[in-house]
Amino acid sequence: MMKPVRPDLQELSDLLLLLHEGVLEPGTWREFLGVIGRRLKARYATLVLRSPAIGESGLMYTWGAHPEGTAAYRDRYFALDPFVHLPEGRVLTLHEFVGRERLETSEFYRDYMQPVDSIYNLGIDLREPGRYYVKFRLCRSAQTGEFGIAARRYCELLVPHLRAAIRTHVELDLVRTERGIYADAMADLTLATIILDENAHVVHTNALAQEILGQQDGITLTDASLVFANPDDAQRYRAAFIRALEAGRTGHPGIVEAIRLQRSPGKGRLGMIIRPGWSRVREPASPMAGSVAVFLSAESTARDASTASVRQLFGFTEKEAQLALALANGQTLQEAATAFGISLNTARAHLRAIFSKTGIDRQTKLVRAILRSVAALG
Numbered sequence: 448m449m450k451p452v453r454p455d456l457q458e459l460s461d462l463l464l465l466l467h468e469g470v471l472e473p474g475t476w477r478e479f480l481g482v483i484g485r486r487l488k489a490r491y492a493t494l495v496l497r498s499p500a501i502g503e504s505g506l507m508y509t510w511g512a513h514p515e516g517t518a519a520y521r522d523r524y525f526a527l528d529p530f531v532h533l534p535e536g537r538v539l540t541l542h543e544f545v546g547r548e549r550l551e552t553s554e555f556y557r558d559y560m561q562p563v564d565s566i567y568n569l570g571i572d573l574r575e576p577g578r579y580y581v582k583f584r585l586c587r588s589a590q591t592g593e594f595g596i597a598a599r600r601y602c603e604l605l606v607p608h609l610r611a612a613i614r615t616h617v618e619l620d621l622v623r624t625e626r627g628i629y630a631d632a633m634a635d636l637t638l639a640t641i642i643l644d645e646n647a648h649v650v651h652t653n654a655l656a657q658e659i660l661g662q663q664d665g666i667t668l669t670d671a672s673l674v675f676a677n678p679d680d681a682q683r684y685r686a687a688f689i690r691a692l693e694a695g696r697t698g699h700p701g702i703v704e705a706i707r708l709q710r711s712p713g714k715g716r717l718g719m720i721i722r723p724g725w726s727r728v729r730e731p732a733s734p735m736a737g738s739v740a741v742f743l744s745a746e747s748t749a750r751d752a753s754t755a756s757v758r759q760l761f762g763f764t765e766k767e768a769q770l771a772l773a774l775a776n777g778q779t780l781q782e783a784a785t786a787f788g789i790s791l792n793t794a795r796a797h798l799r800a801i802f803s804k805t806g807i808d809r810q811t812k813l814v815r816a817i818l819r820s821v822a823a824l825g
């Protein structure tokens with residue numbers, strides 16, 4: 448009879464540390480699997496983050512498995528594996544899940560399990576529909592025997608920690624993906640764009656911003672901070688940054704402040720727009736709630752206001768940007784509706800959307816904000 452599996456506190460602490468370190472460095476999960484595998488006298492241990500499929504090898508972290516056996520499973524036997532779709536979060540053995548007679552007469556048992564001597568299996572499935580389906584598996588040889596109550600209890604203690612680590616890993620992957628898409632979109636903006644964190648440190652710039660900052664004329668980037676040649680410009684920027692940061696944290700979208708920065712004689716001024724950053728989740732604890740967006744444009748390259756620039760500054764749709772510019776240019780709502788071939792009610796709906804996105808509740812205030820922003824951009 449095997450001894451009860453009772454981890455001491457230090458061992459459990461070390462094991463959980465490996466599990467949670469794997470969120471950032473998934474390769475660490477192999478060490479995690481090794482600790483469990485040795486502790487529970489397993490021959491192999493596997494964490495399947497993405498199951499193999501036809502033409503796709505999946506994503507698995509393994510310990511103890513021979514590369515040839517892993518390759519054979521990925522290339523052929525995964526489709527025959529009966530140890531799938533377990534009840535979420537429950538610790539089960541293969542024999543109790545499938546049944547001994549059915550299992551031991553199967554092709555999977557005869558052609559895969561016996562040749563690699565992985566006769567006894569213990570598993571946990573973790574699922575969140577639409578987000579992930581993760582499988583944790585331990586395998587023992589015929590000589591070692593079935594996983595007992597103590598081994599199952601050991602794994603049951605790990606279930607909530609494993610679930611938390613997987614959820615965090617999946618969310619981090621989502622954020623990384625969004626960041627990549629966001630960075631690509633930023634690079635395509637027609638305005639020089641800078642994103643700053645709550646400490647006014649630059650966290651992202653697009654190519655146009657890098658070009659302007661690289662000229663070191665009126666404004667430059669030093670140690671991840673914006674530095675201004677003119678002290679008055681620097682003071683106005685700091686005050687506007689603080690207001691924009693607070694507006695973002697309190698959920699006031701679209702509040703825009705404009706500054707015209709001094710440059711070398713003969714080069715004209717540099718337009719700067721400061722507004723709260725965008726946040727998928729408007730909460731004080733959200734990192735993007737503590738961000739500020741800065742737009743720059745040299746007068747020589749931005750003589751004419753465009754709907755594209757207004758869209759970027761305020762997050763408008765094309766129709767909303769056209770309407771906002773028409774109002775800023777002195778047209779009434781009815782005149783703008785007629786010019787665009789839309790009904791007055793449709794124009795009013797666009798205006799309501801504009802008010803919502805800017806946090807402005809009056810047309811006169813909207814016109815001032817548009818004009819001030821456009822003027823700063825040349």
